[in-house]
Amino acid sequence: xxxxxxxxxxxxxxxxxxxxxxxxxxxxxxxxxxxxxxxxxxxxxxxxxxxxxxxxxxxxxxxxxxxxxxxxxxxxxxxxxxxxxxxxxxxxxxxxxxxxxxxxxxxxxxxxxxxxxxxxxxxxxxxxxxxxxxxxxxxxxxxxxxxxxxxxxxxxxxxxxxxxxxxxxxxxxxxxxxxxxxxxxxxxxxxxxxxxxxxxxxxxxxxxxxxxxxxxxxxxxxxxxxxxxxxxxxxxxxxxxxxxxxxxxxxxxxxxxxxxxxxxxxxxxxxxxxxxxxxxxxxxxxxxxxxxxxxxxxxxxxxxxxxxxxxxxxxxxxxxxxxxxxxxxxxxxxxxxxxxxxxxxxxxxxxxxxxxxxxxxxxxxxxxxxxxxxxxxxxxxxxxxxxxxxxxxxxxxxxxxxxxxxxxxxxxxxxxxxxxxxxxxxxxxxxx
Numbered sequence: 001x002x003x004x005x006x007x008x009x010x011x012x013x014x015x016x017x018x019x020x021x022x023x024x025x026x027x028x029x030x031x032x033x034x035x036x037x038x039x040x041x042x043x044x045x046x047x048x049x050x051x052x053x054x055x056x057x058x059x060x061x062x063x064x065x066x067x068x069x070x071x072x073x074x075x076x077x078x079x080x081x082x083x084x085x086x087x088x089x090x091x092x093x094x095x096x097x098x099x100x101x102x103x104x105x106x107x108x109x110x111x112x113x114x115x116x117x118x119x120x121x122x123x124x125x126x127x128x129x130x131x132x133x134x135x136x137x138x139x140x141x142x143x144x145x146x147x148x149x150x151x152x153x154x155x156x157x158x159x160x161x162x163x164x165x166x167x168x169x170x171x172x173x174x175x176x177x178x179x180x181x182x183x184x185x186x187x188x189x190x191x192x193x194x195x196x197x198x199x200x201x202x203x204x205x206x207x208x209x210x211x212x213x214x215x216x217x218x219x220x221x222x223x224x225x226x227x228x229x230x231x232x233x234x235x236x237x238x239x240x241x242x243x244x245x246x247x248x249x250x251x252x253x254x255x256x257x258x259x260x261x262x263x264x265x266x267x268x269x270x271x272x273x274x275x276x277x278x279x280x281x282x283x284x285x286x287x288x289x290x291x292x293x294x295x296x297x298x299x300x301x302x303x304x305x306x307x308x309x310x311x312x313x314x315x316x317x318x319x320x321x322x323x324x325x326x327x328x329x330x331x332x333x334x335x336x337x338x339x340x341x342x343x344x345x346x347x348x349x350x351x352x353x354x355x356x357x358x359x360x361x362x363x364x365x366x367x368x369x370x371x372x373x374x375x376x377x378x379x380x381x382x383x384x385x386x387x388x389x390x391x392x393x394x395x396x397x398x399x400x401x402x403x404x405x406x407x408x409x410x411x412x413x414x415x416x417x418x419x420x421x422x423x424x425x426x427x428x429x430x431x432x
Contacts (some may be wrong), residue, residue, distance in 0.1 A: 002191050004128040005109050007405065008049075011135040012102060015045055017159065018142045026153035027091055031145045032421055036074065036086060038145060043094045045138055046101035047071035049131040053112050054104060056379055057127055062104070067097050078391070079242070079418060121192060121377050129192030130380065136403040143336075143401045144421045147253075147266050154267060161267050161336045167218070167277030169342030169354065171211035171427060174307075176351055178207040181306040182316055184371045185410045196384040197410040199371025203302045207432040210299055210307055213341050213354045214362070214425035215290060217263060218276030223290050224250050224257050234292045239285030242418045251282045252420045266336050277340035279360045279425035284393050284417040287363045287426035299429035301366035304356060304396045309409055311350035318409060320349035320356045328357075328404050338400050338423070358402070360425030361395035361413055368392040368414035391416055399423035 019027075019042060027039040036044075047068050054060045055068065062068055070086070088094065105112075109128075117123030121130065146154065184199040229249050232240050242248070250257040253264040254272070262269040263278075282290075284298075291297050299307075308320045317323055327346065338359050348354050356362065369388055376385045392414040398407055401423050415422055 004125065004132045004192075005113060008128065008132045008135065011132055011139070011403075014139055015135060015142075017157070018139060018146065021146055021154055021157040021159060022149070023153050023155050024091065026149065028088070029149070029153065031148035034075070034079070034419075035141075035145060037088065038142075039088055039091055039094055040071065040074075040086060041138060041142060042091075043067060043071035043088075043097055044074060045135050046098045046105075048134050049105055050101045052127055052131060052379060053124070054108060057115055057124055058108060058111060060108070063100065064097055071097075076387070076416075078416065079246075121195070122379060126192050127379070130194075133192070133194075133405060136405055139403060140399065140401040140423070143266065144423060147264065148421065151268070159266070159336050161265060167213070167216045167341040169213055169345075170216065170219070171213035171341075173209050173430075174212045174352055175209045175432065176205075176207065176303075176307055178205060179306065179310065179314065180204055181302055181310055183302060183305055183410075190408065190410075193408075193410060194383060194412070195375065195377045195380075196368075196370065196412050198375070199373045201372050205300075205302050205306045208299070208303055209430040209432060210303065210353060211427040211429070212352055214279040214360060214427050215287075216276060216341050217272060217278050217280045220251070220280040220282070220290060221259060221261075221272060221276070223293055224254075225259055228289060228293055229257065231289075231293075234289040236285065236288060236417075239289060239417065242285060251280065251286065253281060278338045279341050279355070281338075281360065281420075281424050282426070283420035283424075284363050284415070286420070287424075288365075288417075291426070291428045294428055296428035296430045298363055298365040298426060301364045301394045301396060303429060304362055304364060305409070307351055307353045308349050308356040308397070317350070319407075320353070321347055328407050336400070338425075355397075355425070357397045357407060358400065360397075360399045360423055361402075362397050363424055363426040364394045364396055366394045368394050368412070387414055393417060395422070395424065399425075 022038055028037050030037050050062055051068055051072055054062060112124040112128055115124030117126060180202050182200060182202050184201055185193055185197055186200045187198050228234060254261040261272045263272050263275050288298055309316050319327060321327055342354055347357060349356055367390055395413040395415065
C-alpha cells in the first residue's frame, strides 16, 4: 500500500535541504514581495500538518497554539494589494517550533493513519496525503523564491544545477483532430486527490493545431528584440497596463531586452546564447502576447489533455507516453533546472507532442474553475474555492521542480496572469 508517512519523512528532508541553500542572515528576507519572508515557511509547513492532523483530526491541544495560528496560511495577493507584514519570532524559535511539531507528528503517526473519515478525503490517511502534497508543492515555491534571491544570499549546497544548451528539437505544427477527452476523476479513484480534481467528465474538443514543443528562449528572444514588448496590439488591456506600470521590457530572469542578455537560473546567470534552447519562462500575459504575434493563442486545458493523454486510436492513457509510471523517473522531475527543449523523446505523446509533462508548467487559456459537482473538502474549504475568481489561469503538466507524486494526469495548478515566478513554459495553438 502506498504509505504517505514514509514519503512525508523524505519530504521533510527535502524541505531542510532546500532551506539550507539560504544564508541564515537572509531567512527573514522577502525575495518576492507578494510572499511572506522565507522564515515563515520554516514554520508554515509543520503548522499545516499540526493543524490538520493533530488539532482538527485528533482534537489534541498543542504547546504553541499561537504559532499554530500564525503559521497556518500563506497568501496569494494581487499586485497593488497591501501585503500583511507578519511579526515573526526569531529563527531559533521557529526552528524549535518545527522540530517539536515534527516530533509530535512522529508520535501520533500511527493514530493518524488509523483514523476513519467521513468522506471527502477526510480519513487520517487521506489527510496525511494532503499534508505530504502540500509540503511537496511548497518545495517548488521555495525553489522559485530561492531563484529570486541575490547570489550573495545563497550558500553552496547539495543541489546540483542542470545546465543545458541548444534545443534538440524546435516546435513543429501538429494537427489533432476533434474528439473526446476525459478530465477529472471520481472520488476514490486514487489514494488521494484534491477537491478540484474530482468530477470526472468528458469534453468534446474541436480539431486544433498545436506546437509540438515549447517556445525556447532563443525563439522568444527574437520577439523581444523585434519590439514585441512595445506593440500594444499584441497584449490584452490588463496585460499592457501591468507591463507599462511595472516598466517590463523583457522576461524577469533576463538582464536586458537585447540579444546579449544574461539569463538567471537557480544559482547563477548564463549568456542567453548558452541557454537558448531552454523553454522560456514568462508570465501568462507575456506568453499570450507572443502567441498573438504568431497569429495563434494559448491552448486550453482540454486541448493539452487531448494532446497528452489520447491516441489516434481513441485510447486514453495515464501518461503522454503510455501507462508506465516508471517512465516518470526518467524525466526531469525533482531536478534543479530545465533541460534543452526536446531532450527527452521518450516523453512524447501519441500525437508526437513533446514535454507535456515536465520541464515547465504549460500555460493555458483556461480560467481555473470547478469541475461538475465540485464540493470543497470541509477541513480545507478554501484550497480551491478561493481561487474560482476569474483571475487565475490553469497550468498543465509540471515543471522540472515538480515532485513525481504530483504527476498524475488529474492534478491541477493555477496562477494569476501577471505572476511570473513559477517555472513555466508555453506553446502555441491555432484553430483549424
